[in-house]
Structures are given as C-alpha cells and as structure tokens.
Amino acid sequence: MRGFFATFRMGFKYLWRSPVSAAILIGFPIVMILILGTALSSYISGETDLEPAKVAVAADPQGELAAFLRSGEIARFFTYTFTDINEARRLVEAGEVTAAVIEDASGTEVFCEAGEGFDASLALAVVDSYQEIGSAAAAAAAQGRDVYGILGQEIAVRDVPLGMRVPSATDYYAVTMLVMILMMCGTNGIEMFGKGLLSDTGSRSLLTPVSKAAHVGGLLAASTVTSFLQGMVTFVFTAAVYGVYWGQRVPLVLLALFAVVLLSQSICIMLVLLFKRPDAASGLAQGLFYVLTLVSKGYSKINFGAADAVFQYAPNAMAHTVIFGAIYGGNEAKMALYLGLLFAASAVFFAIAFILGRRRLA
Amino acid sequence: MIVSMTGIVKRYARHTALDHLTMEVRKGEVLGLLGPNGAGKTTAIRVLTGLTAADAGKTALFGQEMRARAAEIKRRIGVVPQDLALYETLPARENLWYFGKLYGMGGAQLKSRTDEVLEVLGLTEVAKKPPKKFSGGMKRRLNIGCAVMHRPELLILDEPTVGIDPQSRSHILDFVTEMNAQGTTVLYTSHYMEEVERICSRVLIVDAGRVIADGSVAELTRTVLFEETVVIEVKNPAPSLPDSIKNIQGVLRCDTDGHILTVTSTAGSANLARMLECAAPFVILGVTGKRPTLEDAFLALTGKKLRDGGEGE
Ligand SMILES: Nc1ncnc2c1ncn2[C@@H]1O[C@H](COP(=O)(O)OP(=O)(O)OP(=O)(O)O)[C@@H](O)[C@H]1O
Ligand SMILES: [Mg+2]
Numbered sequence: 135m136r137g138f139f140a141t142f143r144m145g146f147k148y149l150w151r152s153p154v155s156a157a158i159l160i161g162f163p164i165v166m167i168l169i170l171g172t173a174l175s176s177y178i179s180g181e182t183d184l185e186p187a188k189v190a191v192a193a194d195p196q197g198e199l200a201a202f203l204r205s206g207e208i209a210r211f212f213t214y215t216f217t218d219i220n221e222a223r224r225l226v227e228a229g230e231v232t233a234a235v236i237e238d239a240s241g242t243e244v245f246c247e248a249g250e251g252f253d254a255s256l257a258l259a260v261v262d263s264y265q266e267i268g269s270a271a272a273a274a275a276a277q278g279r280d281v282y283g284i285l286g287q288e289i290a291v292r293d294v295p296l297g298m299r300v301p302s303a304t305d306y307y308a309v310t311m312l313v314m315i316l317m318m319c320g321t322n323g324i325e326m327f328g329k330g331l332l333s334d335t336g337s338r339s340l341l342t343p344v345s346k347a348a349h350v351g352g353l354l355a356a357s358t359v360t361s362f363l364q365g366m367v368t369f370v371f372t373a374a375v376y377g378v379y380w381g382q383r384v385p386l387v388l389l390a391l392f393a394v395v396l397l398s399q400s401i402c403i404m405l406v407l408l409f410k411r412p413d414a415a416s417g418l419a420q421g422l423f424y425v426l427t428l429v430s431k432g433y434s435k436i437n438f439g440a441a442d443a444v445f446q447y448a449p450n451a452m453a454h455t456v457i458f459g460a461i462y463g464g465n466e467a468k469m470a471l472y473l474g475l476l477f478a479a480s481a482v483f484f485a486i487a488f489i490l491g492r493r494r495l496a
Numbered sequence: 497m498i499v500s501m502t503g504i505v506k507r508y509a510r511h512t513a514l515d516h517l518t519m520e521v522r523k524g525e526v527l528g529l530l531g532p533n534g535a536g537k538t539t540a541i542r543v544l545t546g547l548t549a550a551d552a553g554k555t556a557l558f559g560q561e562m563r564a565r566a567a568e569i570k571r572r573i574g575v576v577p578q579d580l581a582l583y584e585t586l587p588a589r590e591n592l593w594y595f596g597k598l599y600g601m602g603g604a605q606l607k608s609r610t611d612e613v614l615e616v617l618g619l620t621e622v623a624k625k626p627p628k629k630f631s632g633g634m635k636r637r638l639n640i641g642c643a644v645m646h647r648p649e650l651l652i653l654d655e656p657t658v659g660i661d662p663q664s665r666s667h668i669l670d671f672v673t674e675m676n677a678q679g680t681t682v683l684y685t686s687h688y689m690e691e692v693e694r695i696c697s698r699v700l701i702v703d704a705g706r707v708i709a710d711g712s713v714a715e716l717t718r719t720v721l722f723e724e725t726v727v728i729e730v731k732n733p734a735p736s737l738p739d740s741i742k743n744i745q746g747v748l749r750c751d752t753d754g755h756i757l758t759v760t761s762t763a764g765s766a767n768l769a770r771m772l773e774c775a776a777p778f779v780i781l782g783v784t785g786k787r788p789t790l791e792d793a794f795l796a797l798t799g800k801k802l803r804d805g806g807e808g809e
Contacts (some may be wrong), residue, residue: 136600136602140594141598144583144586144590144594147586148583148585148588151585152585329583334577335546335581335583338575338595341545341546341575343566343570343599343600344598465659
C-alpha cells in the first residue's frame with residue numbers, strides 16, 4: 135500500500151510537471167474554449183444564443199408535434215414552414231431550409247443535408263436534443279407546464295424538472311469539448327506508463343520490493359486522477375467564464391465524465407503496452423480520439439448516413455447522450471445503458487492491457 | 497556468499513550475451529566486473545536482479561533464490577543502472593524520497609536519510625532542482641543516490657561514471673569506497689581500468705559472456721602477464737654490465753641505450769635485488785618499474801583493447 139501511495143504521489147507530481155501534459159491539461163482546453171468560445175459569442179448576438187433556423191415541418195399543423203414545436207421558448211429557435219414530406223425533403227435539398235422535421239407512421243425524424251455549415255449545425259443540435267432528450271420540453275417546463283418531449287422515435291409526455299433551460303450553442307460546444315479533452319487526457323496514461331513502467335526508470339522501480347500490482351496501480355491512479363482533474367479545470371472554467379449550464383445532476387455528469395476518463399486511460403494504456411513506444415501510442419490515440427469526436431456529432435454535425443446507427447455507440451457519442459440527458463433530462467434507461475457500456479468497454483481494454491503487460495514485462 | 501551465479505546462459509535472437517557465466521560476490525568485498533562493450537556485464541546484472549530471465553543457470557542472492565523471496569531480497573540490494581533512471585522533471589529531493597519510499601522507508605528517517613544522501617553526494621545545493629537541469633556528473637550522482645537511500649547490504653553499480661568529469665568521478669569512487677568501509681558489499685562494473693584498480697579488491701574480467709580471469713588486480717597482472725620490465729639508469733656502465741644482468745635468473749632480455757638499461761624478465765621473478773647488486777658498483781641514477789597494468793592483462797587475455805575508440809558516453 136505504501137508503494138501504491140508513493141507511486142501515486144510521484145506520478146501525480148510528474149504529470150503536472152510534465153510540459154506535454156501541462157499543455158494538454160490547462161493550455162489546450164482554455165485556449166480552445168477562449169478561441170472558439172469567443173468566436174461563438176460574437177457570432178451569436180442578442181438574447182438568443184441561436185439564430186432562428188428555417189425548418190420545414192412535415193406534420194399536421196394542428197397536431198401534437200406542431201403544438202410542441204410552437205411551444206414556449208422552442209419557437210424562437212426556428213421559423214417553420216409546414217408542408218408535406220416530399221416538399222420538406224426538397225426544401226432541405228434545395229438549401230431553402232436547414233432541416234426538416236418529418237412525422238410519419240414510423241415516428242419522427244430529423245432530416246438535413248450534410249455539411250450545411252454553422253447555422254444548420256446549431257439548428258440540428260437543438261432539434262436533435264429535442265428529439266433525444268426533450269430539451270424543448272425543458273423550455274416549456276420553464277414556463278411551469280407539464281409538457282411533451284420527443285423521445286427517440288416516439289412522442290411521449292414527460293415531466294421535466296423545473297429550472298431547466300434550453301441548451302445554447304455554447305452548452306453543446308462545452309460538452310463536446312470536455313468529452314474530447316478527457317479522451318485526449320488518456321495520453322497521460324501513456325506518458326505515465328511509458329516513463330514509470332517501460333523506461334529505464336520504470337525498470338528501476340521493479341527492482342524495489344514494491345509489488346508490481348501496487349506500482350501499476352499507483353501509476354494508473356495518478357494518470358486517472360490527473361486526467362479527471364484536468365477535465366474539472368475545463369468544467370469549472372466553462373461554467374464560470376462562459377456560463378455553461380451543467381445542470382442540476384452534477385454527480386451524474388461527473389460520473390459520465392469519469393467513465394470517459396477511465397475508458398480513454400484503458401485504451402491508451404493498452405496501446406502503449408502494445409507498441410511499447412509511447413510516442414507511437416500517443417499519436418495513434420490522439421488520432422483515434424479526434425475521429426471518435428467527429429463521428430460522435432455533439433457539436434459538429436456531419437451526417438455519416440447509415441454508419442450513424444453504429445456511431446451512436448462511439449464512446450464520445452454515448453457520453454454526450456448521458457451528459458445531455460443528465461443536464462436536460464433524457465431517457466434514463468438509455469443513459470444507464472450507455473454508462474454501463476462505457477464502464478464495460480474500459481474493463482475490456484484494461485483486461486487486454488493487463489494481459490499485454492504480463493507478456494511484455496515477463 | 498552474497499551472490500552466486502552458476503552457468504548462466506542468456507541468448508538473444510542472434511547473440512549469446514552470457515555464455516555459462518559463473519561468478520561469486522563475497523561479503524565485504526568490492527568486486528569489479530571488467531569487460532569491453534557488449535561483454536555481457538549489464539546482462540549479468542539484469543539476470544542477477546531478476547529483470548531478465550536466464551535461459552539456463554542458477555542465481556542465488558544471500559543464499560536464496562530470488563523467485564522465492566523477491567521482496568525480502570530486493571530490500572537488501574541497491575542497483576545503480578547503467579542508463580540514468582530518474583524522473584527528470586521532479587526535484588532531486590523528490591527522486592530520493594520516492595525511491596526511499598519504494599524501499600519501505602518513511603517518516604523522519606526518510607527525511608534525514610534524504611538530507612544525508614544529498615550531502616554526501618554533494619547535491620544539497622541543488623536538492624530542489626529537477627535533474628533535467630543537472631550536469632552529467634550531478635545526474636550520475638543522483639542516479640547513485642536513489643540506489644543507496646535504504647542502505648543496501650549489496651550495492652550494484654553498472655558503469656556509474658560513464659561520461660562525466662574527473663571530479664565527479666573521483667567523488668563517486670570515494671563514495672563507493674566509503675560505503676564499502678561501512679560494510680556494504682559492492683559489485684562494480686566498469687570498463688575504466690583506473691577505476692577498478694583504484695577501488696576493487698577483486699576483479700573479474702568478462703569477455704563475450706564468460707569470465708576469463710578472476711583475482712586481485714595484482715594477481716591478475718602478475719599471473720596473466722609473462723613479462724615485467726625494469727628500467728635502470730646507470731652512470732657510465734661497463735660494457736659487461738648488460739651481460740651480467742642477462743645471467744640473472746628470470747631475465748629474458750637486457751637492452752641498452754646509452755646509460756639506460758631496459759631489463760625484461762619473466763613475470764614474478766622477483767629479481768630486482770639481484771639486478772641492483774650487479775649495478776651496485778656503478779652510480780645508479782634511477783630505477784623505474786614498468787609494472788604491467790590491468791589494461792595489459794586484458795590485452796593479453798583477449799587480444800582486445802578494453803575501450804574501443806569513440807566510447808565516450
Ligand atoms: N535486449 C537485447 N536484445 C538483443 N541483444 C541484446 C539485448 N541486450 C543486450 N544484448 C546484447 O547482449 C550483449 C551483451 O550486452 P550487455 O549490455 O550486457 O553488455 P555490457 O557488457 O553491459 O556492455 P557495455 O559496456 O556497452 O554496457 C551485447 O552484444 C548486446 O548487443
Ligand atoms: Mg552495460
């Protein structure tokens with residue numbers, strides 16, 4: 135146990151002092167948020183964070199969905215054109231609207247063209263959150279009413295806690311960024327295991343009476359805790375400086391963030407033990423995490439067509455869903471499933487890392 | 497017996513690093529492991545300390561097998577690796593603290609030992625600086641410090657003075673001698689002859705993964721070399737002097753160059769007194785023994801120079 139704590143303390147200090155991780159740690163999130171956040175707030179002026187986006191709605195103008203779209207604060211995000219399904223699709227394709235909300239026998243669907251730019255992604259983000267987690271319902275709830283939200287493919291009546299608010303662009307952006315940053319922090323694990331286990335310095339530790347388990351545990355704890363705290367820097371910073379709303383269920387948000395940290399640690403440690411070369415592992419991990427961020431939508435909305443069905447299980451995507459859900463209200467069963475999947479995936483990668491480690495260090 | 501390694505074989509894909517290496521380290525000695533680059537010194541230490549598994553052979557430390565009592569045995573050993581093994585961004589003090597902690601130290605004892613080690617290694621001034629800002633010699637000293645925090649019974653140093661200035665080197669050699677005087681058994685690897693001659697009570701010469709000679713520096717040079725040379729400077733020697741010296745038992749040659757006689761004898765002839773007797777009638781200006789060095793011994797044993805050119809670091 136003594137070895138564990140000594141290694142933890144050493145590793146913690148080592149990571150905070152390491153110029154690379156210091157850059158990732160503090161510089162990266164703050165610079166990103168400063169640049170993009172500033173760009174964002176200057177882009178979005180006035181009271182609303184979002185420019186009203188033109189949306190075609192293929193639904194009964196007197197129906198439940200239409201009432202919902204017109205309700206409360208939601209309306210201010212959109213200007214609606216009620217029409218039929220084919221026309222709605224045509225309008226999207228012609229670029230006359232940024233998205234179409236289509237209701238047919240199978241349920242509700244949001245339709246848009248890939249890559250229409252910033253406006254569309256803002257609009258889509260809201261429509262999407264609306265669909266996924268009932269943020270529109272939250273908006274209406276702010277008016278003190280029991281409201282409707284659209285969950286998945288179905289319209290359902292649900293209660294939304296009062297005090298919730300409609301996500302702004304910055305809120306979306308912050309969630310996406312934070313999840314990505316925490317993923318990137320996995321490279322802490324690479325640095326820690328590269329130095330503390332695979333280098334000459336690491337070998338030296340294995341010459342001491344401390345057990346390998348305590349040593350490895352200490353390294354893992356150090357990189358995990360460091361990564362999590364790094365994420366907290368962004369978390370607090372976005373809340374304090376940009377007024378990003380992290381919701382009422384902060385412990386659940388933090389749990390989701392922790393799941394992300396654990397997952398990225400497990401992937402990174404597996405990679406460094408696989409390649410035995412920290413630089414190679416680091417490059418690969420960073421590339422992987424950028425791709426995962428991209429396919430996970432969140433703030434940026436690129437349409438990957440059929441692949442999106444798979445990409446909703448990308449770790450970042452699952453984390454987004456859980457976090458948005460925790461903040462704005464979402465499908466609890468789905469959130470629990472996604473959280474469980476994140477932890478399970480970490481367990482699998484850690485197990486692989488463990489087997490690799492045994493073989494490599496034999 | 498502190499260490500005994502018997503018939504150790506270690507093969508790498510294309511290369512046999514240790515070829516039935518057998519050696520012992522006795523309590524209280526400073527044993528030098530001398531050998532050229534690639535001789536297998538580091539590999540021997542890695543096998544000894546359990547970092548690398550041997551393909552064949554037996555290793556015992558303090559009379560026990562490492563496998564059986566790893567933690568207990570490791571606590572009694574300090575290892576200074578050949579390559580610097582430090583956390584370069586953490587202060588010197590933090591490095592010492594960490595390794596002390598890993599060896600089970602703590603509290604006030606750890607603190608005072610840290611101060612002490614900083615002091616004897618001359619690092620007190622820079623205790624708060626990270627080693628990445630150190631000179632090569634300071635890094636080497638800290639590298640040693642991390643291995644001695646827990647006052648090991650056996651200290652293993654793998655080329656601890658590579659690439660450093662003479663002062664740091666001298667400091668390190670004195671430190672090792674002092675540790676030995678306090679009862680630490682030392683296994684010292686080097687390819688610097690002067691170091692081994694200066695601090696080691698016994699030397700093993702290793703080449704191509706095997707021990708090819710074992711003895712004190714004096715023994716090795718004596719038994720290994722067949723010849724030893726004395727230079728005698730005599731004022732106006734008689735022409736017959738070289739001949740009478742040649743008749744002395746053990747003398748192989750006597751070359752004259754004016755008033756300088758270079759006498760070569762079989763090693764260990766102990767015939768200097770007889771030579772001086774012959775020269776006594778004349779005025780002897782000086783006598784210089786050209787003693788064989790370990791370097792010569794090595795050359796004679798292996799046909800190789802110990803330090804191949806360009807080996808600085
Ligand atoms: N991991 C390895 N894989 C393959 N060959 C190795 C490995 N480690 C050592 N060797 C080889 O084993 C031989 C002995 O190496 P070792 O490092 O023990 O020599 P050394 O006596 O310590 O040399 P030096 O004075 O340069 O430190 C060398 O020929 C080296 O190339
Ligand atoms: Mg070596």
